[in-house]
Amino acid sequence: MTAPAYVPQIRLFQNWLRDARGLAFDSYDALWQWSVTDLDAFWQSLWDYAGIQSPTPHTAVLAERRMPGAVWFPGAQVNYAHEVFKHVDKAHAAGLPAVISENERGEVRELSWPELKRQVASVALTLRGMGVQRGDRVAAYLPNIPETMVAFLACSSIGAVWSVCAPDMGTAAVADRFKQIEPKVLIAADGVHYGQKALDRSAVLQELRSQLPTVEKLLLLRTPYAAAEVPHDIDWAAATSRGGAEVAAFAPEWLPFDHPVWIVYSSGTTGLPKPIVHGQGGILLSMAVSQLHYDTGASYAPNSLGERFHWYSSTGWVMWNAQLAGLVSGTTCVIYDGHPAHSKEQPDWSVLWRFVARHRVTFFGAGAAYFTNCMKAGVQARECGELSQVRVLGSTGSPLAEDVQRWGSDQLRQAREAAARASSAAPGRPKQASAPSGGSEPREAGSVGADVWWCNISGGTDFCGAFVGGNRELPEVPGQMQCRFLGAAVYAWNENGQPVVDEVGELVCTEPIPSMPLYFWNDPGNARYLSSYFDTYPGVWRHGDWLKVGRDGGCVIYGRSDATINRQGLRMGTSEIYNAVEALPEVLDSMVVDLEYLGRDSYMPLFVVLRPGAALDGAMRKKINDAIRASLSPRFLPDDIFQVAEIPRTLSGKKQELPIKKLLLGQPIEKVVNREAMANPGCLDWYVDLAARHLAGAAGAKA
Numbered sequence: 001m002t003a004p005a006y007v008p009q010i011r012l013f014q015n016w017l018r019d020a021r022g023l024a025f026d027s028y029d030a031l032w033q034w035s036v037t038d039l040d041a042f043w044q045s046l047w048d049y050a051g052i053q054s055p056t057p058h059t060a061v062l063a064e065r066r067m068p069g070a071v072w073f074p075g076a077q078v079n080y081a082h083e084v085f086k087h088v089d090k091a092h093a094a095g096l097p098a099v100i101s102e103n104e105r106g107e108v109r110e111l112s113w114p115e116l117k118r119q120v121a122s123v124a125l126t127l128r129g130m131g132v133q134r135g136d137r138v139a140a141y142l143p144n145i146p147e148t149m150v151a152f153l154a155c156s157s158i159g160a161v162w163s164v165c166a167p168d169m170g171t172a173a174v175a176d177r178f179k180q181i182e183p184k185v186l187i188a189a190d191g192v193h194y195g196q197k198a199l200d201r202s203a204v205l206q207e208l209r210s211q212l213p214t215v216e217k218l219l220l221l222r223t224p225y226a227a228a229e230v231p232h233d234i235d236w237a238a239a240t241s242r243g244g245a246e247v248a249a250f251a252p253e254w255l256p257f258d259h260p261v262w263i264v265y266s267s268g269t270t271g272l273p274k275p276i277v278h279g280q281g282g283i284l285l286s287m288a289v290s291q292l293h294y295d296t297g298a299s300y301a302p303n304s305l306g307e308r309f310h311w312y313s314s315t316g317w318v319m320w321n322a323q324l325a326g327l328v329s330g331t332t333c334v335i336y337d338g339h340p341a342h343s344k345e346q347p348d349w350s351v352l353w354r355f356v357a358r359h360r361v362t363f364f365g366a367g368a369a370y371f372t373n374c375m376k377a378g379v380q381a382r383e384c385g386e387l388s389q390v391r392v393l394g395s396t397g398s399p400l401a402e403d404v405q406r407w408g409s410d411q412l413r414q415a416r417e418a419a420a421r422a423s424s425a426a427p428g429r430p431k432q433a434s435a436p437s438g439g440s441e442p443r444e445a446g447s448v449g450a451d452v453w454w455c456n457i458s459g460g461t462d463f464c465g466a467f468v469g470g471n472r473e474l475p476e477v478p479g480q481m482q483c484r485f486l487g488a489a490v491y492a493w494n495e496n497g498q499p500v501v502d503e504v505g506e507l508v509c510t511e512p513i514p515s516m517p518l519y520f521w522n523d524p525g526n527a528r529y530l531s532s533y534f535d536t537y538p539g540v541w542r543h544g545d546w547l548k549v550g551r552d553g554g555c556v557i558y559g560r561s562d563a564t565i566n567r568q569g570l571r572m573g574t575s576e577i578y579n580a581v582e583a584l585p586e587v588l589d590s591m592v593v594d595l596e597y598l599g600r601d602s603y604m605p606l607f608v609v610l611r612p613g614a615a616l617d618g619a620m621r622k623k624i625n626d627a628i629r630a631s632l633s634p635r636f637l638p639d640d641i642f643q644v645a646e647i648p649r650t651l652s653g654k655k656q657e658l659p660i661k662k663l664l665l666g667q668p669i670e671k672v673v674n675r676e677a678m679a680n681p682g683c684l685d686w687y688v689d690l691a692a693r694h695l696a697g698a699a700g701a702k703a
Contacts, residue, residue, distance in 0.1 A: 008472035010292045016049055018083075028474060028483055029553055035512055036489035039065070043072070043285065043487065043514065051234060051290040052281075053082050055254055062512070067539055069527060070296060070512035077254035078281045080261055080328070081157035087250070087298060087330035094300035097332055099146045099361055100308070103353075104338025105193060111146045112577025114329075116153075121250035122242035123154035127233065130217045132185055134159030134253065137263070139183035139215070141174060141201070141208065141685050143167050144337045145316055147221055149237060149324055151187050156261055156280070157252035163263040163275075166316030167192045169651055171204050173676035175211040177265050180275050181521050182214040191225025195339040196346075198225040205230050257281035263521055264461050265317060265405040266532075273677065275521035275530055278464050279514075286465040286515035287325040289486055294455055295472040296363055298330030310334040311365035311394060313354055317652045319365070321395065334359045340370055341377075349377040350384050365394025365455070367653060372404050372582065376620040379587040382418040383412035390415075394455040396466075397653060399557050402479030403583055409452040409478075435649055456481045458544065458557045462533070463515045467507065467543065468555040480554040487513060492547040497537060500549075504573065506561055507547035508540050526621070546573040562658055565594040565604060565636065574657060580631035581606070582626055586614040591647045592638065593661040596687075605664070606638035609647060616643035642690070646683040655677065665692045 007015075014031065017023040026029040036041040039576050040061040058076035091098065092113045099111040111119075127205045132138060136159045141195020142148040148164065155162040163181055165174045167189060178186075186209070190202045208217060219239055220232035258279040265273040291297070297304030302645055309326040310333075313319035326333040336355050342348035353374075356364045371393075381387055413555060459466030467490045468684075474482045484490045492505030499505075536542045546558035561693075567575060581590045589609040608624065610616065625637050648656040659673040669688050674679035 004302070008071060009297055009304075010471055011473060012291055012303070017045060020048070021045060028277045028420070028471060032341070032484055032486060034551075035486040037439065037507040039487075039511060045165070046285060046288050046487070047073070050284070050291075052078060052087075052288075053086065054078055058257070066514065067512045067541055068516065068526060068534065070516070071258075072512075072514045073257040075297065076257040076281060078284060079156060079159075079255050080259055080280055080284060081153045081252040081254040082254075083284055084153060084327045085117055087300070087327075088490075091298070091300045091330055094305075094308070096299045097568060098327060099149060100332060100334045101146050102336055102355060102359070103145075103193060104196065104503075106446050109146065111130055114266060115144075116246055118243070119150045119169070119240045120157060121247045122240045123150055124157045124252075125242055125246060126219070126239040126252060127154060127160065127185065128158060130185055132158065132160050135161065136185070137161045137163060137181045137259070138185045138187065139178045139181070139212070140164040140315075141167055141186065141188035142221065142315060143194075144313060144320060144335055146335070148315055148320075149327070150240070151263070152324065153327075157250075159253050159255050159259060159264060161260045161277075163297065164315045165318075166314040166651070167199070167201055167204075168194065168314065169316060170676050171207045171211070172652070173674070174204075174208060175274050176674070176676060177275065178208070178212055180272060181263055183212065184214060185217045186212065186215045187219045187221070189221040189223055190230050191223040191227075193223075193225055193338070196343040200225055200227040202226040202228040202230045247519045253278050258518055260518060262321070262324050264321070264464065266461065269399075273674075274523075274532065277518045277521055278410055279518050282514035282516070282518075283321075284328065284463060286463070286513075287328045290325060291329045292324065293457070293469045293471060293485055294363065294394065295453075295470070296326065296331050297701065299332045300330060304331075306332075306360075306362070308332045308334050308359060308361045310336070310356060310359075310361045311363075311364045312336060312340055312370065314369070317397075318464055319367075321464055334361050340366070341373065347373075347377065349374045350379050350381075353379060353381050353384035353387070356390060357387050360386070360389050363388055363392040363394060364390050365392075365396070367397035368395045368400040368404070369398060369653060371395060371400065371408050374409040375404050376585070376588065379411070379504070380414075382415040383413075386419055387412060387415040388419040389698055392453055392455050394457070394470075395458045395493050396459070398655075399458075399559065399579075400454070400456050400479070400578045401581075401583070405454055405456075405478040408454070416618060451476075454478075458545070459485075461640075462517065462543070463513060464513050465513070466508065468547070468557070474553075475555055480550070480556050482555075483553050484549070484555065487530065490547070490549075492549050493537075501551055504558055506536075507543040507545040507557075508537060509543065510540050516542070521564055559670060560657065565592065574655075577606070577628060577636060580627045581608065583631075584623060584627055586620065587624070587680075589647045589658070590699040591655050593657055593658060593664065595661065595664055604636075604638050605640040605642060607644045607647060608644050609645065610643055616641060644683070644686060646680050648673075648681075648683055649679045650677055651679050660687055663687060664694055666691075666695055677678045 032173040041568040044061050051488040054076040056077050058073040059456040063074050064071040097110045098113045102108045109451050152162050188205050192199050218232040259276050261283050261370045263275045299307040309331045311319050311323045342351050455470035457466040457469035467488045468481045471482045489511035490509050492497040493508050495501045533541050546561045548556045561679050575591050587608050591607045595603040662672040
């Protein structure tokens with residue numbers, strides 16, 4: 001029997017708008033224009049389409065249209081956990097799990113939808129018994145495992161405010177975050193296994209308890225990796241062991257639309273990280289928009305039967321929140337707890353490809369740097385197992401280079417072709433078509449487009465969503481994102497605050513979005529909030545990225561606008577140089593900074609990490625300069641090239657361009673970077689020494 005043709009999620013939404021609202025649009029641009037001009041109609045339609053539940057009606061959609069301080073859906077009551085639990089019966093009846101998890105030791109677990117609900121109720125009742133009330137903060141120090149999802153949903157269900165840090169973060173970095181929000185309860189693991197190493201965290205937990213005086217109770221997740229017993233109030237096994245009538249009768253509390261759901265943090269490159277507070281309702285609407293642009297559906301729906309969503313992340317990156325959002329849409333979340341390349345000492349970049357094949361993942365997302373490393377390592381996807389069910393590759397975190405996107409597409413095509421050959425060659429074996437939805441009824445790849453589709457997105461922790469990203473129905477150009485997200489009034493503005501097309505400008509958002517921060521925690525007068533996004537254009541969100549919007553609506557992000565390059569009046573985002581330099585097989589990583597500042601002459605050093613055995617000799621310097629000259633312009637040739645051991649990065653993997661720029665301009669290291677917020681703080685000493693030599697040379701030249 002021929003399976004019905006697949007219909008992209010964004011087309012299903014437009015069909016619903018036509019049938020339920022009498023609204024028809026002849027292009028995506030027309031749909032987008034409507035979504036950012038008639039805000040009330042768009043966000044109300046999304047609320048209705050997503051079926052968001054509230055026991056009380058809202059009195060308006062957007063009661064106060066301003067930034068910051070927009071007031072959305074006053075009178076409505078919601079709960080993230082309610083939206084997850086509404087899928088339990090249908091998904092379970094279809095025999096589909098809520099969560100599939102695997103760690104780097106090969107241990108696989110499945111969590112059913114009813115068991116997810118039971119555990120959430122048990123932990124929620126445990127938290128109440130520990131004295132947690134609505135509005136109290138619960139801090140978590142947990143890895144990317146099902147227990148972390150359960151813990152979050154338990155907090156949400158009773159109105160507690162969740163905040164999580166990954167166990168790869170040091171004590172000071174975690175304390176800097178959690179001290180600001182004064183948590184009442186700490187939920188923590190006493191150890192983790194990462195990079196093929198058992199990592200004891202018992203001493204960290206005891207230090208955290210001493211630095212967090214507001215923590216009254218510790219809920220401990222015991223692991224085999226702790227070297228010492230950690231004093232605690234209750235362990236995870238006991239917290240999840242409840243059953244009976246009380247658990248069966250448990251229901252999440254109804255909360256105001258703008259009740260805080262979680263606190264996430266800025267990268268914290270300078271000073272204390274900024275605690276960003278998001279609201280329950282705003283996050284639910286952000287998830288609803290993302291579902292359309294990611295093209296993910298409920299795993300039990302006929303159109304997306306068997307959907308399995310994986311976005312590789314740690315709990316310290318906002319993409320963990322995006323992965324968690326799969327549960328809101330009734331999608332099976334497939335999560336991996338471990339190093340994406342096996343270990344630093346013995347890298348194997350095929351690990352996640354094999355994981356995706358084993359668990360028949362349909363949406364495979366990761367950071368752009370991950371796919372770049374796979375390409376450089378020569379990963380052969382066709383050797384990693386059955387991948388024909390993968391219908392989406394997702395990328396974010398930094399701009400995805402055109403050659404990396406083409407490589408990934410070629411890899412997936414080759415894997416599909418190899419699977420088809422193997423299927424047709426097997427005697428007596430029924431022919432298996434590509435199954436984009438991963439369900440029991442395979443669908444032909446052509447039903448969702450014969451080519452590989454990339455969902456490349458760019459957004460931020462700031463509003464826990466994306467400004468630009470994918471659209472299954474639009475043409476795809478490697479190296480670009482296809483469109484601006486629905487509801488995101490995003491433009492590129494020039495230095496006069498005017499929108500430009502086919503030119504690079506500041507990424508701004510001129511209309512409020514429900515998931516923009518409610519506020520920063522403990523920020524009197526919204527001072528830090530205003531200075532972060534609204535100091536340049538009052539009332540208009542300035543995101544801090546360079547953006548180009550094409551005439552066809554396609555978008556390119558050129559890196560951070562505050563780390564941009566200005567050579568003789570010509571501006572260029574750093575990503576352009578990285579695309580050119582890192583395409584060279586000898587270059588593993590790179591970073592460039594431009595010291596043009598307040599009228600000074602530009603000085604632009606380039607830092608490169610080379611493959612073992614490669615040296616920065618005259619021939620290598622020429623090769624790097626030729627690549628930049630050919631890809632960009634002679635204007636962007638660096639003034640100096642330095643071979644370094646590592647490029648400094650934040651815990652979420654971002655290159656620390658701005659701190660190194662400030663360091664080379666003469667600011668002290670302690671003023672420009674928080675070592676505890678870095679993934680590799682040991683590399684900083686080299687840059688401090690370089691800055692001293694550079695500044696001494698500049699002073700001598702002036703003398």
